[in-house]
Amino acid sequence: MFENGTAKPSLTRHIDRLKKERWQLSPPWLSSIRERGRQRFEKWGLPHTRREEWKYTDVSALSGQAFSPPTPLDLPAQKALYRTTFDAGQELSPLRLVFINGFYTPYLSHGPHGESLPPGVEILSLREALKGGHPGVKAHLSAYAQDKESSFLALNDAYIEDGAFIYIPENTRLEHPVHLIYIDAGKETPTLLFPRNLIILEPKASVTIIEDYIGHDRGVYFTDAVSEILIGKNAEVDHYKLQRESKEAFHIAYIQVQQEAGSRFTSNSVTFGGKLTRNNIHSRLSGSGSSCVLNGLYMISGRQHVDNHTRVDHLTPGCSSEEVYHGILDDESHGVFNGKIYVHPGAQKTNSQQTSRSLLLSKNAVSDAKPQLEIFADDVKCSHGATVGRIDENALYYLRTRGVSAPEARKILTLAFARRVTDRFRLQALRPELEKLLTQKPAARRVGRV
Numbered sequence: 001m002f003e004n005g006t007a008k009p010s011l012t013r014h015i016d017r018l019k020k021e022r023w024q025l026s027p028p029w030l031s032s033i034r035e036r037g038r039q040r041f042e043k044w045g046l047p048h049t050r051r052e053e054w055k056y057t058d059v060s061a062l063s064g065q066a067f068s069p070p071t072p073l074d075l076p077a078q079k080a081l082y083r084t085t086f087d088a089g090q091e092l093s094p095l096r097l098v099f100i101n102g103f104y105t106p107y108l109s110h111g112p113h114g115e116s117l118p119p120g121v122e123i124l125s126l127r128e129a130l131k132g133g134h135p136g137v138k139a140h141l142s143a144y145a146q147d148k149e150s151s152f153l154a155l156n157d158a159y160i161e162d163g164a165f166i167y168i169p170e171n172t173r174l175e176h177p178v179h180l181i182y183i184d185a186g187k188e189t190p191t192l193l194f195p196r197n198l199i200i201l202e203p204k205a206s207v208t209i210i211e212d213y214i215g216h217d218r219g220v221y222f223t224d225a226v227s228e229i230l231i232g233k234n235a236e237v238d239h240y241k242l243q244r245e246s247k248e249a250f251h252i253a254y255i256q257v258q259q260e261a262g263s264r265f266t267s268n269s270v271t272f273g274g275k276l277t278r279n280n281i282h283s284r285l286s287g288s289g290s291s292c293v294l295n296g297l298y299m300i301s302g303r304q305h306v307d308n309h310t311r312v313d314h315l316t317p318g319c320s321s322e323e324v325y326h327g328i329l330d331d332e333s334h335g336v337f338n339g340k341i342y343v344h345p346g347a348q349k350t351n352s353q354q355t356s357r358s359l360l361l362s363k364n365a366v367s368d369a370k371p372q373l374e375i376f377a378d379d380v381k382c383s384h385g386a387t388v389g390r391i392d393e394n395a396l397y398y399l400r401t402r403g404v405s406a407p408e409a410r411k412i413l414t415l416a417f418a419r420r421v422t423d424r425f426r427l428q429a430l431r432p433e434l435e436k437l438l439t440q441k442p443a444a445r446r447v448g449r450v
Contacts, residue, residue: 011062011192012038014069015158022161030130030160033142037157044151056336056368057278057307062250067222069159070101070184070191081185082108085214092210092429096179097125097164102193104128104162111176120169123178126196129165136167136200144228144284145256152252152278156194156226163196166209170202170232177208177240177427186219186246197227201235203260208238208427215245215273225253233287234262238426244437245273247302252278261287261316268425271298271306272437278307285312285319296325297421299438300333307336312352314343320351326421327358328414329365337386340372347377354384359391359417415439 015038023031046063047054073081078100098108104125117123122134129137141160145153164180182195201207213223223245231237237257245251251274257265271277283292298306312321327335337356358367369386391413399409415438422434 010065010067011155012042012158014192018069018159018161027130027133027138029138030141034158034160037154037160040154041151041158044149044154047151053309053338056334056338057276057305059250059252059276059278061276062222065190065220065222067190067192070103070193072103073100073185075107077185078105078108081183085183092433093177093179095123095174095176096181097123098181098183099125099162099195100183101185101191102162102182102195118172118174120167121172121174122165122167124165126163126165126198127161129198134165134167137165137198140200140228140230141198142228144230144258145226145254150254152224153226153254156196156224156254159192159194159224160196161194163198166197166199166207168201168205168207168235171204172202173206174208177210177429179210179212182211182213182223182225184215184219184221184223184245184249186216186221190220190222193221193223193225195223195225197225199227199229199237201231201237203233203235205232205235206237209240210427210430211239211241213241213243213245213251213273215249219246220248220250221246222250223253225251227253227255229255229257229265231257231259231263231265233260235260236264238266238268240268240425240427240430241270241279242430243269243271243273243277243279247273247275247304249274250276252280254280255282257281257283257292259283259285259287259290259292262289263287264291266293266426267295268427269294269296269308270422270434271296271300274304274306276305278309280309282311283313283321284315285321286315288316288318290316290319292319292321294321294323294325295421295424296323296337297327297418298335299328299418300335301330303332305334305336307338310339312341314341314347314350314352317346317348317350319347322352323354324421324424325356326417327356327367328361328418329358329367330361332362332364334366334368336368338370338372339384340374341382341384343373343375343377343380343382345376348379350377350380350382352380352382356386357417358388359414360388361391361414
């Protein structure tokens with residue numbers, strides 16, 4: 001059911017052309033995934049606010065844009081764009097895959113094919129893995145991202161082409177993080193970007209992943225990203241997602257995680273950019289003793305809209321999950337937190353906590369919080385809570401009596417609120433970049449006003 005008659009042609013009209021131009025040699029199983037995704041999207045259409053899961057987020061503006069798939073940049077343009085995007089201090093790891101306009105750029109990537117990698121580790125573009133016929137891709141691609149009537153998962157399936165493929169074999173710990181960098185070059189024509197990441201860890205493996213989405217403050221584009229993560233027995237993934245895209249961008253992303261017994265998954269999500277952002281994280285704790293931690297921070301201003309949707313399925317006994325999300329909202333921005341903990345029958349000894357806190361810096365900012373528990377077992381410890389408020393006047397008064405100016409005191413308290421989340425991040429290399437981004441945001445610079 002489309003919001004209007006233009007939704008379907010705007011978002012799927014290019015598929016037939018891409019089949020002829022770029023996908024002629026695709027294996028039949030991949031063509032089947034794409035066609036299934038196309039059919040599902042055209043059946044379901046864009047979600048509307050009458051659906052409970054999209055109650056607070058209106059995506060109908062997507063149907064009014066004439067999006068087109070991007071084209072690759074030549075090498076000089078790639079170099080120039082990268083230089084203007086990064087300085088030396090921002091390179092968070094010697095292992096990086098760089099994608100510009102959705103296309104893997106080997107020249108700017110570093111280290112994924114070096115001899116320094118442990119035996120059996122594979123870090124390459126999804127396009128390369130598909131071309132090489134890697135068995136893990138065929139076995140696992142689109143096996144976990146299967147939420148019911150999820151239009152944007154289906155749309156990403158329809159356009160699967162490139163992204164990152166990471167395979168960590170059994171008993172292997174990758175020393176350095178893998179930095180996945182997605183850059184939109186920005187241009188006059190609205191563009192479509194469909195990053196697809198597949199990450200597979202065998203038992204007792206360990207890896208840190210950084211997904212970094214960057215866009216210049218010009219141009220309209222739509223990023224529909226999907227990451228599928230399979231974590232084997234007693235394996236661990238520490239995942240970071242940093243979204244700092246254009247203020248005109250649409251960003252909808254899914255992280256789908258399948259956890260086996262004793263596995264550990266930590267998600268650290270930070271959102272600064274985008275006109276409309278929807279972050280979806282869904283973890284399935286399918287093996288006993290597995291654990292999941294979801295940390296989230298967003299800092300927005302103007303008329304930005306950020307919607308964080310999480311779901312953790314406790315499917316077996318003895319699993320734990322914890323969620324901590326903080327939002328800082330200024331001007332007329334709108335933040336949403338909708339988190340669901342689902343304890344299935346038989347999932348005894350579940351331990352789960354869920355917390356959402358929002359700090360409003362403006363009378364016109366809006367926060368909607370909807371923490372949820374659905375419990376079908378009787379021996380569990382589960383709690384949830386949400387708070388929405390302004391800067392603590394008592395704390396502000398305390399700082400003022402110590403000689404701190406009102407603007408500086410408000411800034412200190414605002415950044416302290418953000419750091420209650422970022423201090424939970426284990427990746428020390430990311431902290432200086434986050435500090436810089438936090439202090440540069442308009443919400444941090446303007447907190448001194450009345």
